[in-house]
Amino acid sequence: MDLFLVQLLNGLVYAMLLFLMAAGLSLIFGLMNVVSLAHGSFFMLGAYIGLSIYQITNNFWLALVLAPIPTAALGMVVEILFLRPLYRRGHLDQVLMTFGFTFVFFDLVRSIWGSNIRNMAVPEALAGAVQIGAGIYPVYRLFLIAIGLALALILWLCIERTRIGAMVRAGVDDSAMASGLGANVPLLFTGVFGVGVALAALGGVAAGPIMGLYPGMDSEVMIPAFIVIVVGGMGSLRGAFVGSVLIGMADTFGKTYVPSMALFLIYLVMAVVLLTRPQGFFGIKHMGSSGNIPPRNAVATAPTTRSRIIGAMVVAAMAIAPLFVNNHQLTLVSEIFIFAILAMSLDILLGFTGLPSMGHAAFFGLGAYAVIVLASLFNVDPWIGVAIGVLLAAAGSAFVGYFCVSATGITFLMLTLAFSQLAYSVVVKWRDVTGGSDGIGIPEKPAFFIWSLESRMVMYYMTFGFFILCYLGLRRMIASPLGHVLVGIRENEGRMLAIGHNVQGYKLLAFIISGTIAGFAGGLYALFNGFISPDAIHWSASGDILIMVMLGGGGTLIGPAIGAAIFLLMKNLVSSYSDHWMLIIGCVFIGCVLFFPEGLWGTFRRLKPVRAS
Template identity: 40%
Template structure:
């Protein structure tokens, strides 16, 4: 009994740190509506800065002074980020803000390694809290007891700030209706800055307080951000009390899941998140909100056959791509095949986002299911390559059919978070079901047959499949089904009034996108010769979002260009510099700030402005001639 009580207290100690990070993210989202992917980066910075101040400048500041100073320093960095970056993109859709904060995360990861090195850093113990208390033979660290008290204390302070101060009233009002707050004359810029500073301070404080318990490392940002998203969604976006309740729930599930349900311990948290979103989409203590700005997508316009110039340009581009094996080496061909596969992956998500307005945060689930489907067919069933390529993507289709049925019942950020929960459930199963998937060791030896074994042959196969899949998605996008899907995206009530079953249309689109992603995953398994749980992970889902938004979600060919640019740049930077994340993250931030419509969207906007300028020039020349 004592052991379980100590385990419960350990869960409460973890809940305190998780609550600090989650409450900061919840406050920021509640007011600014930014899904701040960089929140984990500020948590990591808090740990590293606190290590420096407590381990190397302990004489001047002391341990607790170093913790507080580190939190304030990182909060000041957050203010600079908000003023220089986020203020410029508050008006753009939430997904582009997510893309910018993802780029910022990449930059911070490399900056941390550049400043503190790649090794884990163990911080000093808290003075006066280095021992442990004995409880019926079980030891409880004194520092854990301190954290258990700290969590409710911070919750109480936040409650007082939001309930008893004018600033807190403004924050609560902005959470409900920020446009009305602006209409009353409140300076939104400084309100957003102060809220962002408080949220970053809480995240940095959580990271700083972790150094006596865990070593600071450059992977802790992505590790914590997943749990934080889960806590915020379960508790309710914008609810600090909900974040506290959810943090306790998640931490205790993590603490006891490994004891009671060891084979599904990782899945438990995401199962709870999925159930909460299905039953109560706005979280346990959140409030139903008005629909957010819709995801930008393609405008509804009739099907237009490609003009002769466009057909020629497409044919030339495809022929140039097909001629790559004539002059490129094996490495370039492998890179080309990988880019073609990710074109399929990005195009599948682009179809869902552009025509359907559905931004999935867990699209890698269907890419990974396609890869595992091929591995099962080839290794377990012993099927030939063609049969495996045909049957493997069906697993992605089935996963999309099951998960999509529940996901399309929601919209906006809740839809995105439910897709994230489902993707993490699939990843957890692949990671823990060792007998079937091999767990972290993966499934090895998934090699193509002799007819596709050479780099040139596999490249041509990947290019041909990519062309077919992209063409099929384009036809679907501009078919009557595509028009119905866009009508549901733009006005569900009007669509329903004219007889369109919106949920069924969206579910069908989800299944189509899942099948297309599964085809890409099937080819990816043969390209790499193995399948690991990483193909189902959050980083790959984020890559897909980056590729779509980078190319331009409001364009037809944005996913193709985005995938080519992002993958080619990623692979090239890794081979050219040790700081590839820093350069790539900076490039992403630059594109979001300077070209919010994406690469293709910006080019099209410039091109569409060109005829008017040409006409003006011609008119001017005529006037000069007449004179």
């Protein structure tokens, strides 16, 4: 068979699988204005539930029909109990909540079905191949194309030609008006969420025979699905279909004809579409999606005598801690100091300026890779590499920020995600320099003045000192007029613009400062770890940094540092006692988003002692 025709059919197969994911995701956003990072998890859950049904019944068709039902039921429970309380809070809490569920569902899948790759057999009726032109093509792949096209037609007819579809369209246009006219909007929300989850689960079962099943398959399909709805337009079924075909074809032909550029190209397409048409080709604009995240914590207040005393006591305790802890604990706390600097850098952007970035790990990676690559390939002193990494992170953040700061809300988040994944694709593909997916390391750690960083105590005091310097420097900046302007932009961007401030310039400055400090943290991490891999700049790593900031409390500086400590302590200590550390972290984070929207430190700051009368 002609290579072009084969790739055309393969592109359609991939496009239809993407459509099953993207259609539900797009419907959920269009009606509910909810961005769910857990949608890929429902794809994975549907695939595994389908596998269990297939193993019990030995019937693929029963698995295909039945697996979406319990998956959709689980999705509706999540919507009612966890997402519904967040509708008034904005996109960021929704993103964070659903990101927490990715931890929970990943652990559940690994616990129930194991970590090995599982296979689902192609049904016997579709196991053959058919003659097409001069060659043959698998029947099952043609079936996937047919089922995708059929579901696209059915969904279109339901939306455009039925009463329920009219209610959905009315809810998309104006949910308040639809409610006033008698539509049960909460029930409609739950139903649409369930349908979206069912479509994802159906896609997971259908993809099983050709993709295989493994924990982590959710992230493999989640980002391409997001690219689809960004390109086609959030909230548009037509956009989901067109976007799926475009991305499916681009990815398939790219991997065939320009494999080194394929991953880069689809992220570049996403970035270009967001920059030129933020709502996508057929998307709709939501009134509530354009602004920055709502304010939570006030600008850092001037330290009181009591807070200075407590701070001095904490610093003194940390200074003498190495005398009482073992080497493993020293290493863990050193890592906490580095990620505390990274979390504080994101807090400048997220907590004080109100810009939710999902690509902050890219600047961390720039700093780290500069140290490792220059030291390992060009024998450059690692400390010079740290300085170069900081400059690269500053330049990279200036470049990315120039394109991103004109956007706000979910568009800003998606743009930063796109640019971060562009960096990730470069690192993965540029094997000669970065080591690709295997990563790259340095032969030995350098000295800090006259002390070797091979000593864990030296590493501890070095990272502790840099953490204190970064905290004091950032606190001074936040207490300055610049910090007050950034908080003003977070709270009311329009007002700051009206009184004459160059809002775009200040946002770009905040972006550069944030990215530069992240690059410095990356350089320190390279010295600490002596190794770096693409995992450090993957979108999930940016999600971890978001968790740190929001867990401790954005807009407080010290809160994100506390959040970094809690996150890493749970990750390292809980994992040493239980294999279910991801489940525990996910549940803790979900609870924090629900009950402590200002973070643990932000909530603690608002607690006032009750005086006796």
